[in-house]
Amino acid sequence: MTVHNLxxxxxxxxxxxxxxxxxxxxxxxxxxxxxxxxxxMLFSIRSFVNKMSPVDLRDGFLSFQTSKYKLxxxxxxxxxxxxxxxxxxxxxxxxxLSQIYSTIFVELVVKNPLCNLNEPIQSELFRTKLDSFxxxxxxxxxxxx
Amino acid sequence: MSRQxxxxxxxxxMNSELFTLTYGALVTQLCKDYExxxxxxxxxxxxxxxxxxxxxxxxLARSNVGRCHDFRETADVIAKVAFKxxxxxxxxxxNWSPAGDEFSLILENNPLVDFxxxxxxxxxxxxxxxxxxxxxxxxxxxxxxxxxxxxxxxLKGDNVTEIRMKFIKRIEENLPxxxx
Numbered sequence: 001m002t003v004h005n006l007x008x009x010x011x012x013x014x015x016x017x018x019x020x021x022x023x024x025x026x027x028x029x030x031x032x033x034x035x036x037x038x039x040x041m042l043f044s045i046r047s048f049v050n051k052m053s054p055v056d057l058r059d060g061f062l063s064f065q066t067s068k069y070k071l072x073x074x075x076x077x078x079x080x081x082x083x084x085x086x087x088x089x090x091x092x093x094x095x096x097l098s099q100i101y102s103t104i105f106v107e108l109v110v111k112n113p114l115c116n117l118n119e120p121i122q123s124e125l126f127r128t129k130l131d132s133f134x135x136x137x138x139x140x141x142x143x144x145x
Numbered sequence: 146m147s148r149q150x151x152x153x154x155x156x157x158x159m160n161s162e163l164f165t166l167t168y169g170a171l172v173t174q175l176c177k178d179y180e181x182x183x184x185x186x187x188x189x190x191x192x193x194x195x196x197x198x199x200x201x202x203x204x205l206a207r208s209n210v211g212r213c214h215d216f217r218e219t220a221d222v223i224a225k226v227a228f229k230x231x232x233x234x235x236x237x238x239x240n241w242s243p244a245g246d247e248f249s250l251i252l253e254n255n256p257l258v259d260f261x262x263x264x265x266x267x268x269x270x271x272x273x274x275x276x277x278x279x280x281x282x283x284x285x286x287x288x289x290x291x292x293x294x295x296x297x298x299x300l301k302g303d304n305v306t307e308i309r310m311k312f313i314k315r316i317e318e319n320l321p322x323x324x325x
Contacts, residue, residue, distance in 0.1 A: 079318065
């Protein structure tokens with residue numbers, strides 16, 4: 001099992017953070033374009049899922065998978081979006097994403113008054129903690145992929 | 146990692162007197178800095194707003210409360226969960242408007258004013274106005290535009306302290322400009 005990469009978007013679609021671990025293939029467009037493309041797709045999936053659902057939704061869009069990877073999606077009530085791509089062997093990781101939100105993002109970004117909330121995160125501490133958290137996940141493995 | 150990993154669930158308790166007195170010192174300083182009470186009210190509201198937009202994230206991370214589906218649910222969460230968590234009190238929710246878009250929070254004891262006596266020359270000062278900005282800022286982040294104001298205040302001789310909350314509109318999320 002493996003973790004490919006992770007995006008954090010704010011409620012306005014700004015990509016606050018991006019990091020990658022095992023990414024073999026790149027999009028062939030600029031990072032900025034990639035973020036926009038990703039956010040646009042998430043936005044559409046979200047409204048698609050909400051409109052198409054035949055019953056009332058609680059959590060909305062959770063994940064999708066292709067033949068090669070799985071995209072996990074977590075959104076808070078404030079509109080913060082955490083997106084993690086893994087391989088297909090990884091199950092439901094809602095609790096992992098919510099932990100990234102509550103123990104890393106809130107503690108190191110929201111509670112740091114020097115971190116502006118609607119621009120990309122500059123904090124080195126945040127990066128380090130996030131990186132070591134993800135590397136410590138049971139389904140993180142550098143050799144797989 | 147040790148410090149951060151446990152923070153989510155653990156509830157750090159702090160002596161509320163330190164908070165109350167710090168707030169008092171802040172208001173006192175603002176009264177010195179600004180000529181009239183209106184400006185002090187405005188500053189307190191603005192500071193509260195800035196706190197609110199951050200505090201909401203801490204609140205959501207700690208409480209596991211999801212999106213509210215109506216204003217009544219919002220009122221309940223504010224009174225029973227949020228006020229309890231941050232101020233240690235549980236205001237009562239009353240005076241619903243027939244349309245269900247307005248309610249009051251009645252605070253029996255407002256911890257911000259524990260040691261306060263309002264001097265006569267500050268009759269238009271809304272001492273705890275920080276709370277209004279805070280509520281407004283926090284709710285704005287969960288897509289609710291709200292009007293918040295004090296309509297009764299024990300500091301001004303009323304029997305209770307009453308904060309009136311009025312729902313204005315849902316803030317719609319938009320696709321950022323430049324995308325099709």
